[in-house]
Amino acid sequence: MKQETADKWKLYVDFLRKIKSYEEAVALMHWDLRTGAPRKGAAARSETIGLLSTEAFKLQTSGQMNDFLKYFNTPEVMSELDETSQRMVLNSQEDYDNSVKIPPEKYREYAELTAHAETLWEDFKENNDFNGFEPYLTKIVAMNQEFIDYWGPKETRYDTLLNLYEPELTTEKLDQVFGQLRDRLVALVDAIAASPNKPANPLLNKTYPANEQEKFGKFLLNEIGYDFEAGRVDESVHPFEITLNQGDVRITTQYLLNDVASAVFSSLHEGGHALYEQNISPELAGTPLSQGTSMGIHESQSRFWENFIGRSRSFWEKYYGALQQHFPEQLKGVTAEDFYRAINTVENSLIRIEADELTYNLHVIIRYEIEKMIFNEGLKVSELPKVWNEKYEAYLGITPPNDSVGVLQDVHWSGGSFGYFPSYALGNMYAAQFAHTIRKEIPEFDNLLKEGNFTPIREWLSDKIYKYGKSLKPAEIIERVTGEELNPNYLADYLEQKYKEIYGL
Amino acid sequence: MKQETADKWKLYVDFLRKIKSYEEAVALMHWDLRTGAPRKGAAARSETIGLLSTEAFKLQTSGQMNDFLKYFNTPEVMSELDETSQRMVLNSQEDYDNSVKIPPEKYREYAELTAHAETLWEDFKENNDFNGFEPYLTKIVAMNQEFIDYWGPKETRYDTLLNLYEPELTTEKLDQVFGQLRDRLVALVDAIAASPNKPANPLLNKTYPANEQEKFGKFLLNEIGYDFEAGRVDESVHPFEITLNQGDVRITTQYLLNDVASAVFSSLHEGGHALYEQNISPELAGTPLSQGTSMGIHESQSRFWENFIGRSRSFWEKYYGALQQHFPEQLKGVTAEDFYRAINTVENSLIRIEADELTYNLHVIIRYEIEKMIFNEGLKVSELPKVWNEKYEAYLGITPPNDSVGVLQDVHWSGGSFGYFPSYALGNMYAAQFAHTIRKEIPEFDNLLKEGNFTPIREWLSDKIYKYGKSLKPAEIIERVTGEELNPNYLADYLEQKYKEIYGL
Structure with a gap:
């Protein structure tokens, strides 16, 4: 590798690590909101999440990122890199292309719209009110249609959305x-x-104390090899796995008193997600490749x-x-x-x-x-x-x-x-x-x-x-x-x- | 207030709010490290804390901050502001003057060093290993000595450190x-x-179950007026109070099985800190004046x-x-x-x-x-x-x-x-x-x-x-x-x- 490439690579990796830092902070704030953050702090917290997410988005779409990609993503320079590094560049390029095509004011409008609609959805669902939900959903669909145009439709328009979650699938x-x-x-x-x-x-029709469910769930997680020194298990209304960094892969579950199976299977389910994240090669730690592939x-x-x-x-x-x-x-x-x-x-x-x-x-x-x-x-x-x-x-x-x-x-x-x-x-x-x-x-x-x-x-x-x-x-x-x-x-x-x-x- | 001043004031308050966002994220990461974050994630976490603290520090010492201060901190413009706003400007000026003297890379190095050393300290203490701790502490002292030189020694070198916590005291x-x-x-x-x-x-010589201690401690906190909807109570080795935002003022305590008094008094102690933070005027929320004075x-x-x-x-x-x-x-x-x-x-x-x-x-x-x-x-x-x-x-x-x-x-x-x-x-x-x-x-x-x-x-x-x-x-x-x-x-x-x-x- 040429000295210039080696020097730029170091800066590039540091730059990607910085984006990861924002993501770790935002992930921790989300985890915290769902595992017991106090009600009265939530409004300020949302504002903080919005501010830090925007900073990450700005880095992701910055001229600096573009400069890195222009340098690395050429046949000559790519040939100097090992395969994993090449993959990292291509991954950055995809993320950059996806992000940079959306005008920032659209991105903000969409983020606000969906945040608002998600909050209202609970009420609409509760009140069986599809008519109330319809205008929001119509707007969200319309904005997704716009985004498809920004990104460029693939074989079908829906393929473009599908590929956000499952690359290359048609x-x-x-x-x-x-x-x-x-x-x-x-x-x-x-x-x-x-x-x-x-x-x-x-x-059915029995009561299973939460503390016994918790003990058994953690016992099973330990059995399948979930590393408790690289994660923690908490309670939340909707179980989830969230990765803060490669040594901190958290899961949550919910203990339903009348259902012994729910927590067992949500523990194994989220535990499966966690085993994936905990066993990614340490060499990828801190890079955008340190996550599940789809x-x-x-x-x-x-x-x-x-x-x-x-x-x-x-x-x-x-x-x-x-x-x-x-x-x-x-x-x-x-x-x-x-x-x-x-x-x-x-x-x-x-x-x-x-x-x-x-x-x-x-x-x-x-x-x-x-x-x-x-x-x-x-x-x-x-x-x-x-x-x-x-x-x-x-x-x-x-x-x-x-x-x-x-x-x-x-x-x-x-x-x-x-x-x-x-x-x-x-x-x-x-x-x-x-x-x-x-x-x-x-x-x-x-x-x-x-x-x-x-x-x-x-x-x-x-x-x-x-x-x-x-x-x-x-x-x-x-x-x-x-x-x-x-x-x-x-x-x-x-x-x-x-x-x-x-x-x- | 002149229109120009009013417009700039809005931008200035937004700018200060952004710094607060970084501080909230960093505070949450510290809280999390002390209340059960997994051991293997601590190294990456320290790096993240270092990176985000540095971003806050950069804003704090930015040309933009300097421009705000140059505009507001003049006799003419100050005379347009109410007393609280004047105090905010003076406080910003002090923070700016303190921060601008430390090179950002020093600041980042120090943030990472101390985050890391804090985590290791628990083990060193546990293992009675001062020799293990010594190199970290030596480095921390050396960096503080450097900082004193950057800030400029006061009547004595130690006065400079003292005034970080108690302004104007000698x-x-x-x-x-x-x-x-x-x-x-x-x-x-x-x-x-x-x-x-x-x-x-x-x-003495009795056992006081932790769950009863917890119930009683929370009962007392409720009695003295700690607002549980604007905070939460957790366990940590060393009890502390930490403010994430004005609606999220957290405390921790430790339940010693053979000591009924420890958790009671640490709850009241941290509860006292929290009452201070929870009762700051809501008008100051999101500003640098929304914290205890010293x-x-x-x-x-x-x-x-x-x-x-x-x-x-x-x-x-x-x-x-x-x-x-x-x-x-x-x-x-x-x-x-x-x-x-x-x-x-x-x-x-x-x-x-x-x-x-x-x-x-x-x-x-x-x-x-x-x-x-x-x-x-x-x-x-x-x-x-x-x-x-x-x-x-x-x-x-x-x-x-x-x-x-x-x-x-x-x-x-x-x-x-x-x-x-x-x-x-x-x-x-x-x-x-x-x-x-x-x-x-x-x-x-x-x-x-x-x-x-x-x-x-x-x-x-x-x-x-x-x-x-x-x-x-x-x-x-x-x-x-x-x-x-x-x-x-x-x-x-x-x-x-x-x-x-x-x-x-």
């Missing part, structure tokens, strides 16, 4: 995989609905630990005894097999975040299809409730009695996150594909779960996925690890096998 | 008041040591609530019953009078933060004398343990068995807070002087304590002290409120009267 590909998946899952769901063999749920791959890891491990029979063969020790009265007479069947009950329900492992995917596909209609076919916001309800009837055989438990149920659209929902089902498909591969490469996989020996599994995932952070694209990871591109049949196969056995189909 | 004045105080207190301590009338301590006045409020209220007989006449309800077994047969005497036991002990109200001042005077030796006489860091132990023997008649309970006991030096310690004894002197005045102006003071009616007291303090924030100097406050300058005899009189009664002298 609507064409998603139509194909979601289409295949939907057909197989709808058939499975119908068969289950017709089955007379419904597992009982002996976990929302879909991130979600594959939360789902892998939550479902492919946490909802398996082998896992509970090992841990059900421990759970019973925490709740001896509540689980008296409930066998491990009863428990396994209870946590794998399939039910066609209205609310995505409460859905089981199988029908969850249909909730997501419905949202994907509607988002595409909005951005590619000009579906009007006023028509959303009608389209929503028709799709719930078609795929799940149920019609929401009101918009509160229908089109108004999710926060995402009020925050402007169009293109995000597919990540959830992508995560399940990626996870199934990874699970298929790991079972081939580690044939004793199930025995490891029965022994509670997660080290070989975590090391495999770290070596194949986690360590790369954002230095590989999602499609590269899935192809390198599994030898083929995204294939929805692994998820469909897994779900058919699992649920046919449980429901005796 | 070492000469402190030598005089500490001298007077020490002479009277040493005589009193000697008399107590010679007294055969030693109160028993029936609180460390000494701040400490006067923590001491006022901890000692002049919390260690009084009247207070426990009201609250001892409630304490007994939390610890019925432990306090069986212990009367309110037994308790009062137990919490006012005078004992020559090693640990400042556990010291009684009387000997506490001697702990502070020892630190003051050592700091003066370091900065005015070139005492080496390596010699600190020796000097420390000699002074403890000389003033208190005891020698620390190890550095953990000796020179390593306080966090302050690891954070670079040289010149801070005198504030603690100043606080006691100010508090005694305020207490003398409030008893004249509110003759029913003791009855209010007996009734648990703190509203008139809090309102008096708010009206005379709290609401002004930093818009009055410490000397102005003490003179306006009490009609005279700092006078150590009020503290000496109060202590003599109190302890002669308790020890029957």
Whole structure:
């Protein structure tokens, strides 16, 4: 590397580190707001978050950043860099291009609009008032349409939004995989609905003290290898994982007194996200590559630990005894097999975040299809409730009695996150594909779960996925690890096998 | 006000608000480091604190700030401003003058060094490892010496540090008041040591569960008027109060299982700091005047609530019953009078933060004398343990068995807070002087304590002290409120009267 390049590289890395500092501060402020910050400080806090986020945005779109990119992102200079450094430059260039195309006053207007709409959404949902929400959502959609024009439409207009969360994925590909998946899952769901063999749920109508739930949840996190010296576990209304820096990867959960499963699975879910972040190569620390590569791959890891491990029979063969020790009265007479069947009950329900492992995917596909209609076919916001309800009837055989438990149920659209929902089902498909591969490469996989020996599994995932952070694209990871591109049949196969056995189909 | 002045004023206030945003982020990061942030994230966190502190520092010392000050800080423009606005300009000017003299890279290096050293200090203290701590402390002292040169030494080099915390106070004045105080207190301590009338301590050798301590501590905080919607209470090794914004004033305490009094008095102490910050005039919110005027006045409020209220007989006449309800077994047969005497036991002990109200001042005077030796006489860091132990023997008649309970006991030096310690004894002197005045102006003071009616007291303090924030100097406050300058005899009189009664002298 030439001396000039070496000198500039050092300045560039320092510059990126500075942006990371703002991001760490803003992340901590968000974490704090959701884990017990006092009410009266919230207004000033929002202002502080706004000010510091704007500073980060200014750096991201600054002439200084442009100068770095102009220097590094040329064939001659790129040839001096190692592969990871090249990836870092390309990643910076993408972020820069995305940010710089939006006029700052639009960015501010949009940030204010969505912050406001997110706050109002809670009331609109509570009051079942889609008409009240409509003008806000219409404006948010219109601004996203504007942004698509600023960024430049891809194969379809919706592809541009999709790629904010899942780089390089196309609507064409998603139509194909979601289409295949939907057909197989709808058939499975119908068969289950017709089955007379419904597992009982002996976990209901009991009280599970929060402190015992907390102990057990932390015990499981420790078992799967969550590093408590590089994170902490708190309570919040909506569980989340948040990374402050590579040595500080936090998760939250919620302890519902009448539901022993909720905190267990949200701990494993957020724990999966955290294992990804905690095991990124230390060499990437402090750079923009020190994060999961996409929302879909991130979600594959939360789902892998939550479902492919946490909802398996082998896992509970090992841990059900421990759970019973925490709740001896509540689980008296409930066998491990009863428990396994209870946590794998399939039910066609209205609310995505409460859905089981199988029908969850249909909730997501419905949202994907509607988002595409909005951005590619000009579906009007006023028509959303009608389209929503028709799709719930078609795929799940149920019609929401009101918009509160229908089109108004999710926060995402009020925050402007169009293109995000597919990540959830992508995560399940990626996870199934990874699970298929790991079972081939580690044939004793199930025995490891029965022994509670997660080290070989975590090391495999770290070596194949986690360590790369954002230095590989999602499609590269899935192809390198599994030898083929995204294939929805692994998820469909897994779900058919699992649920046919449980429901005796 | 001229239009030009009005326009510039708005920009100036926004600019100051931006600096506050950085300060809020940095304060939250410090709070977080001390209340459970994971160990492995601390190094990156220190770097982030360093970076964001530096940004605040750059704004503070920017050409833009200088332009504002050049415009506002002239006789003509000042005459257009109201008194509070004038104070704000003068305060900005002082901060600017102090900051502009330190090169930004020095400032950043220092912020990172102290953030890092503070984190390491806990381990060094735990492991009784002064040798490990020495290089950090040596570097911190050396950087403070450099800063003194940048700022310009005052009457002595140490005066420069002292004035960071107590504006306008001199070492000469402190030598005089500490001298007077020490002479009277040493005589009193000697008399107590010679007294055969030693109160028993029936609180010892018992276990007080942390959750009950927490409940009682929070109950007392609520009683004195701490606003839980504008703050939160957590645990940390070293209790502290920290203000994130005017609606978010946090305190911490520590629950020692074998000591029921520690958390009670640290809650009242930090609660006193918090009452000051929570009751600053809302008009000052978001400005640099929205904070206590000096460390000494701040400490006067923590001491006022901890000692002049919390260690009084009247207070426990009201609250001892409630304490007994939390610890019925432990306090069986212990009367309110037994308790009062137990919490006012005078004992020559090693640990400042556990010291009684009387000997506490001697702990502070020892630190003051050592700091003066370091900065005015070139005492080496390596010699600190020796000097420390000699002074403890000389003033208190005891020698620390190890550095953990000796020179390593306080966090302050690891954070670079040289010149801070005198504030603690100043606080006691100010508090005694305020207490003398409030008893004249509110003759029913003791009855209010007996009734648990703190509203008139809090309102008096708010009206005379709290609401002004930093818009009055410490000397102005003490003179306006009490009609005279700092006078150590009020503290000496109060202590003599109190302890002669308790020890029957």
